[in-house]
Amino acid sequence: MKKTKKIVGLNLMLKVGAVAAASMLVPAMLYAAEPVPNGLQYSDVFNLEYAAGPQMAPDGLSVVYERRAMDVMTDRVRSNIWSVGLDGTGHRPILSGKAQFRMPRFSPDGTRLAYLSTVEGKTQIYVRWLDSGATARVTDLKLSPSNISWSPDGKHIAFTMFAPDKGPSLFKMPAKPKGAKWAGNAKVIDRMTYRIDGAGYLPTGFTQVFIVPSDGGSPRQVTSGNFNHNGGIAWAADSASIVISANRSPDWEMNPRESELYAFAIDGDAVTQLTQRAGPDSNPVMSPDGSKIAYTGNDENGLSQQNADLYVMNADGSGVQNLTAGLDRGVSNVQWNAEGTGLYYSYNNSGKKLVAFTNMAGNGRIISDALGGTSLGRPYASGTYRVAPDGRVVFTRSRADRPADLAVIDRIGSVTQLTDLNEDTLGTRAMGQVERIAVNSSFDGREIEGWIVRPANFDASKQYPLILEIHGGPHAAYGPGYSTEVQLMAAQGYVVLYTNPRGSTSYGADFANLIHQNYPSEDYDDMIDLVDATIAQGSIDSDQLYVTGGSGGGVLTAWIVGKTDRFRAAVVAKPVINWSSFVLTADFSALFTKYWFPDMPWNAADHYWKRSPLSLVGNVKTPTMILSGEDDHRTPISEAEQYYKALKLVGVPAAMVRVPGASHGIAGKPSNLVQKVGNIIGWFKKYESDAPAD
Numbered sequence: 001m002k003k004t005k006k007i008v009g010l011n012l013m014l015k016v017g018a019v020a021a022a023s024m025l026v027p028a029m030l031y032a033a034e035p036v037p038n039g040l041q042y043s044d045v046f047n048l049e050y051a052a053g054p055q056m057a058p059d060g061l062s063v064v065y066e067r068r069a070m071d072v073m074t075d076r077v078r079s080n081i082w083s084v085g086l087d088g089t090g091h092r093p094i095l096s097g098k099a100q101f102r103m104p105r106f107s108p109d110g111t112r113l114a115y116l117s118t119v120e121g122k123t124q125i126y127v128r129w130l131d132s133g134a135t136a137r138v139t140d141l142k143l144s145p146s147n148i149s150w151s152p153d154g155k156h157i158a159f160t161m162f163a164p165d166k167g168p169s170l171f172k173m174p175a176k177p178k179g180a181k182w183a184g185n186a187k188v189i190d191r192m193t194y195r196i197d198g199a200g201y202l203p204t205g206f207t208q209v210f211i212v213p214s215d216g217g218s219p220r221q222v223t224s225g226n227f228n229h230n231g232g233i234a235w236a237a238d239s240a241s242i243v244i245s246a247n248r249s250p251d252w253e254m255n256p257r258e259s260e261l262y263a264f265a266i267d268g269d270a271v272t273q274l275t276q277r278a279g280p281d282s283n284p285v286m287s288p289d290g291s292k293i294a295y296t297g298n299d300e301n302g303l304s305q306q307n308a309d310l311y312v313m314n315a316d317g318s319g320v321q322n323l324t325a326g327l328d329r330g331v332s333n334v335q336w337n338a339e340g341t342g343l344y345y346s347y348n349n350s351g352k353k354l355v356a357f358t359n360m361a362g363n364g365r366i367i368s369d370a371l372g373g374t375s376l377g378r379p380y381a382s383g384t385y386r387v388a389p390d391g392r393v394v395f396t397r398s399r400a401d402r403p404a405d406l407a408v409i410d411r412i413g414s415v416t417q418l419t420d421l422n423e424d425t426l427g428t429r430a431m432g433q434v435e436r437i438a439v440n441s442s443f444d445g446r447e448i449e450g451w452i453v454r455p456a457n458f459d460a461s462k463q464y465p466l467i468l469e470i471h472g473g474p475h476a477a478y479g480p481g482y483s484t485e486v487q488l489m490a491a492q493g494y495v496v497l498y499t500n501p502r503g504s505t506s507y508g509a510d511f512a513n514l515i516h517q518n519y520p521s522e523d524y525d526d527m528i529d530l531v532d533a534t535i536a537q538g539s540i541d542s543d544q545l546y547v548t549g550g551s552g553g554g555v556l557t558a559w560i561v562g563k564t565d566r567f568r569a570a571v572v573a574k575p576v577i578n579w580s581s582f583v584l585t586a587d588f589s590a591l592f593t594k595y596w597f598p599d600m601p602w603n604a605a606d607h608y609w610k611r612s613p614l615s616l617v618g619n620v621k622t623p624t625m626i627l628s629g630e631d632d633h634r635t636p637i638s639e640a641e642q643y644y645k646a647l648k649l650v651g652v653p654a655a656m657v658r659v660p661g662a663s664h665g666i667a668g669k670p671s672n673l674v675q676k677v678g679n680i681i682g683w684f685k686k687y688e689s690d691a692p693a694d
Contacts, residue, residue, distance in 0.1 A: 036455050038430045039491025042674045045484060046072040049421040050403035051396055052079075052374050053103065053384065058110035060389040061086060064094060065406060066102055067421070070670040077670075081115060084418045086392060086408050091419065095128070103146075107154050107214070114138075114148055114157055114214070125157060127214060138216040145210075149233040149242075152290075156211045156266070158233045158242055163221065167204030192253040196587045197634035197664040209233060209244055211266055222264050227252060232283055236315065237290020241265045243274065245282035245295075256591045257306075261295060261317075274317035280308070283332070288340040291315055296331050304595040305475040305505065305512035310334060310345050312360065323362045328508045338389040346371065346385065348506035350449060351479030353383045355393060368409050372398025372481035377667040378469070378550070379451070379483035379498060380476060381506060394418070398481040400453075401431035430456030432490035434480045439533040441502070443525040446511070450499035450530045451480050452537075453490045463541040465688065468531055468567075469498045470549025470556045472574075474519055477506040485667070488677045494546070494684075497534050501526035501556075517598055519611060520559040527556070528564070543568070546684045550574050550627075551635060551664065555613060558643060561624055562616025569687035571680045573627040574635045574664055577643040579608040587633045617646045623653035625683040627676065629662030655683065 053066040062085045071078040080096035081104050095101040099119035106113055113128045120137065123144040128135045138157065139145065145159040168188045176182055187201075195201045207228045210219040223229040227248045234243040247259045261274040261281050274293070275281040281297035293315055296308040307330040313320040324331055329347040333355075336343055342359040344367070353371035358364030371383030373396050383404065385395035391411050396404035406418040432453040441448050455464070467489055471478045478498050489496045500507070501523035503515035515523060535542050547567045549557045554575030561570045576582045580601040583592045593600055601608045609615050624647055628640035640656060647654035657679050659666050667673035 034493045036430055036457050036491045036493065038428065039456055040426075040429050040431065040484070040487045041491070042488065042678060044425055044429065045488075045670050045674050046070045047422075047425040048376065048403055048484065048670075050373060050376065051406045051419055051421060052404065054386045054394050054396070054406060055104050055106060056386045056388050056394065057083075058106055058108070058389075060392075062090065063386065063394045063406065063418075064104045064106075064113070066104070067093075067096075071098075072670070075669045075671045077668075081113075084406065086388065086394065086416075086418070088416060088418050103148055105148055105150060107150050108152055109154060112154075112214070114150065116145065116148065125159065125212065127157075136216055138214065139212055139219060141219070147231065147233055149235060150214070151211075151235050151239040152237055153239040155214060155239065157214050158209060158211045158222070158235070159219075160207055160209055160230060160233070161219075162203075162205055163208045164203050164205035192590055193587060195633050197632060200631065200633070209242060209264065211242075220266075222266050224269070232285070234284040234286040234293065236263070236286065240267070241270075243284045243286070243293060245280075245284065254590050254594075256588060256594075257300065261293070272317075274313070275320075279306075281311075282308075283334060285334050285336060286315070287336050288338065292340070294334045294336065294343050296334060302595070303509070303513045304516045305503075305509060306330075307509050308332070310343060310358070312343070321360075323358050323360070325362070330505065333384060335385075335387050337387065337391065344385070344387050344393070346383075348381045348477050348479075351381055351451075351477050351500055351504075351506055352481075353381045353398070353479070355385045355395060367393050368395060368415075370398050370407075370415075371395050372479065373402065373404025376403055376482070376484050377665075377673055378471065378485050379478045379481055380471065381479040382481070398479075400434040400480060400482060401487075402426060403482050403484075430491075432456055432487055432496070436480065437497075437530060437533060437537075439529050441522070441526050442529050443522045446502065448499065448501060448526040448530060449507075450497055450534075451478065452534055453483075453486050453496040453498075455490050455493055455495070458495075458539075460539050462539060463544075464493065464495045464539055465544035465546065465684075466531070466534060466540045467494045467496045467684070468527060468545070468547040468549075468560075469496055470527065470547070470553030471498065471500070471504070472549070472551030472553045473505070474503045474515060474523070474552035474555070475505050475512055476552070477504050479506075484673060485677050489681065492681050494681075495534070495540060497530060499527050499530050517596065517607070519596070520556055520613075521611075523556060524559060524563060527560070542566075544688065546570070548573065548680055550666070552576075554635070558613035558624075559616065561622040562613055562619045565621040567622050569684050570622050570624045571627055571683055572624055572640075572643060573676070573680075574629065574632055574666060575613070575626070575639055575643065576635050577612065577614045577639045577646075579612045580605065581642070582635065582639055583608075585636045585638060614642060614646060617643070618650060620647060620650065620652050623683075623687050625655045625657060625679070627657040627659070627666070627679060629659045629664060629666045629672075631661055632664045632666075634664035653687075 049069040054063045064083045066079045067082045068079050079102045081094045081101045084091040102116045104115045125139040145161045147160045149158045168190050209223040212219040229246045231245050245259045259280045263272040279300035283296045285294045310324040310331045331345050333346040352369045354369045355367045375382035383396045394408045397407040409415045435452045438449045486496050545567045548571040550573035554573045557572045626640045626644045628637045644656040
């Protein structure tokens, strides 16, 4: 094996040496790579549930939420709407069944509940009268609505929906004879973004805002123009206008991050631009009295990672104030307190999602750092919350051994768990526990954080194989929360290490932008340092190391095996292999070329090639499997195919696993999550040789 870099620091080198010396004395019987008998099973994936999308009842005594469960018969996530009191009592279904019930929203007076459902086929908006249970379908839409929002007077519901148009046409076909079977009409494409991961090839048209009477009627389009109007909708206090974020500039296709806040009158064509700067302004939230608008945004600086701050302005766009200027973290999910004197908001810090509060002077406090559990596959920072009128906060609670449950925290920090959705499935399972690890990077001394998950029956006197699992993004963050994929790996007898190398979010903009136009690079050093530090703790067989990662983690996995052959086997999932081909075939070409590279690929060919894992394929010795969804439009499967063919041409043992119907989020369906982890473990076990026999 090729020589790899060493960790600096005398103490750590002494530990590595001590472990290496001790490992020579470990008898064969102390090798451990067997599955945990009562660990998480592949079949358990179909029984998992989690809480999402909580909405506070106006009286502040209860909360409704989306209870999401895996449907083994339809192979999808099923969402029902449940309610529970903030004292933990009265946990019961409001709307449930085989159909989807999503996005519950209380009317301002609390007497009705609007929601989306597929109960009659296509997704429609429904309203339920809570005193009687009577329900009315208020729309008859051909396409799916989203972002539903009640007007303050309760008379209308606003929503966003795609509005198709005819699209470009270059000529008119001659008339087709009756009964003739022709090949079909050719599609003329003239837009930059013509397909999106998860949605496929896009019809022509734009997302617009509509309103419909809350007791049913004909929807009316409020926004107009050849622009997309996406995201949350904020109503003015008099119910006469809405505020929404949009990019309505002539060159919107080439500036994908740009957006401003606009006020649209619901009766007429009056449009008022409320913000105006280079950079995104989005997520408007109206204050309780309608006098102010809170929103997130930042000044455009050209860097690949930019953190949004929390702003407040008057409803007419004047008096802009930044309330989080010194935070250096990206702010999201802004909510006013009942009095309109302060704001709650969320952000990620060191891999954890937090909820915090600030008054109008910018002074505040952290409420909780325990949000999470809504990212079932990999251990990404996740989670959401809602604020009660009395200041209590309901949130999706993060635990290492469970997906999200609902919990409530009061003003003095006392936490009460409201649900326990997985005790029936996981109560008898031995789950791996998460332990933090940190090391100073051998490249520049920066602290690099990671987490170790050991099998539930871990025995420190034995030697275990190690999997390095790498997150995507690359601007994203893992944390110490629940991960089905990691728990399945640990249950198969592996110690799993996952890390937040440079480029990860939740450590400040400078740390994230260390890889700006420099990816992959020293993030390799960060991960190898943490691998060595994990080995130095003992109980790891340094000859049984494995590596895998998806998306940006797939990039780094391919980069690693091009730099070292110390890993026995690798699985490169949904990767980018050739940056030039990627930016010209991925869904968001304008974003990637503008923020990830100094110029277009034909003007900076050397830069693109130097960062492409394909440039290192001649060095690869590690048996490598490539895994990708066949309908991936984020990192198209052509990237995986290039790497597979290249590995075959240089004689490296390789296999390609193609997941039919899967987009970039391969594990979106329960069966695909099982297939993904099962194939990864199967590939590793195929090359798990030379281990001492029992």
